[in-house]
Amino acid sequence: MTLTLKKSSIDSHQELSVKRKHINLFIAGTGAVGGTLTQLVSQLDHSLYELNIIGVCNSKFTQWNPDVDQLLNENRLTEGTPTDWDTIPDKLINNSKGNLVFVDATGSEIVARQYQNLLDHGVHIATPSKRANSFGQDYFDGLIKANNSGRAQYRYETAVGAGLPVISTLKTLLNSGDEITKITGVASGTMTYLFTQLQNGVPFSEAVKKAKEGGYSEPDPRDDLSGEDVARKFLILARTSGYKFERDQIRVDTLVPEKLISLSAEEFLDQLPEYDGHWKSRNAQAMVNNQKLRYIGTFTPEGINVGIEEVKGDSPLGGLKGTDNLIQIYTKRYNSSPIIVQGPGAGREVTAAGVLGDIIDIAEVILD
Structure with a gap:
């Protein structure tokens, strides 16, 4: 007995199998961990998710829709608009469609103070920074409450033990x-x-x-x-x-x-x-x-x-x-x-890989 499938059915199946869901990333900090994460993202060929870097910044410069290949070749961020944490959060919130993950690889207190606002407005966060979680107990409680409410996902696995599952x-x-x-x-x-x-x-x-x-x-x-x-x-x-x-x-x-x-x-x-x-x-x-x-x-x-x-x-x-x-x-x-x-x-590779794991974990929650 011969089973014949219509061409339209085959094409439809193939289209479904290769269609990947999009996750947008903004990476704050382009040093050891942030730079390595950028490289890992550019090399990632995930079967379910496509990660797009829509912005990067360091303490001096910010680039929106950056040329990732150029960024990796130069190995540092040397130009762009001045980094301004009075305006970046609003732009992130306005660009969020429920699939934006903010990555804080800076270790900066100023950046960590943006977390509550971002989470409350639906911007997901993955971070190796320990700053936010070691502010006052009330601030930590607010971040966990935002995560548990379902407004946005908050992941900080790499804040303790780099890539280890602590x-x-x-x-x-x-x-x-x-x-x-x-x-x-x-x-x-x-x-x-x-x-x-x-x-x-x-x-x-x-x-x-x-x-x-x-x-x-x-x-x-x-x-x-x-x-x-x-x-x-x-x-x-x-x-x-x-x-x-x-x-x-x-x-x-x-x-x-x-x-x-x-x-x-x-x-x-x-x-x-x-x-x-x-x-x-x-x-x-x-x-x-x-x-x-x-x-x-x-x-x-x-x-x-x-x-x-x-x-x-x-x-x-x-x-x-x-x-x-x-x-x-x-x-x-x-x-x-x-x-x-x-x-x-410790180490940029294991930490960056752990952050990438947190990003995929967020994707699995918000897109599946």
Whole structure:
């Protein structure tokens, strides 16, 4: 028996199979993460979604409908209209048709302050920035309320652990009715990198410079060394777990010498070698005791603590290498043996890929 399909039916099926849904992107920040994300988007050949970059900006310039190939070839944004955060949000809102995702890869407080307005007006957000989620508890609650209301989707998986599924794991546990009782571990790939370099005989100041050049650290490495980066991450973890915390409730040990706090980033890096002897001695003392230095955060409902600890060299935390993170999640159900999420916690590629994953996640919600 021969089955014959009409040509019109075949053509219709093919048309449906290749028709992709459009997602528009505005990428704020064209540096390590934003630039890498732009490249990933340009290379993406997704079977269901077509991503279009309708605008990009850095702290100086903004381009609407940019030439992406030219942007990638030049590897930086050197021209355009002056970046003005008094006008960009309105233009985004006016251009939103329910399929616009705003990506904040800046780490800027000014940019993070735009989130509530954008979400309230239907502009979706995907961000690796920790700024917005570590403002006051009320601001965080407003962002989550906007997401839960269905007005717009808000994704911040990469704000903690780069591309690691930490936030999504917490949400899955909570959605199943579990209760988070403790989170502890290394949540800074930068810190793992620095202490691993130190163990390998690299001077501390040189390790810091290499972390910045490799895109592992924040633009100003003091955001990592001060403990502020880890403090923000654990604040986000605690709030995502359903607890109320403010930043001033967190105890943080800083690695930034007091004399270097008020300097410019360049001056800070220039003078940091003066403290290499201190770190060489501290690392040597730990190794004599078969211990390794790790920068560890711990959250319980009673509080959040962040600082340097010595851990056994043969322990899971002691065995961390490169830019690895290791987060242990204890819950009412997982109370004796925690859930462990481990892997690279810093780097432009894994972070940008994680942001791209959040964008696709948003697309699946709003278009399917």
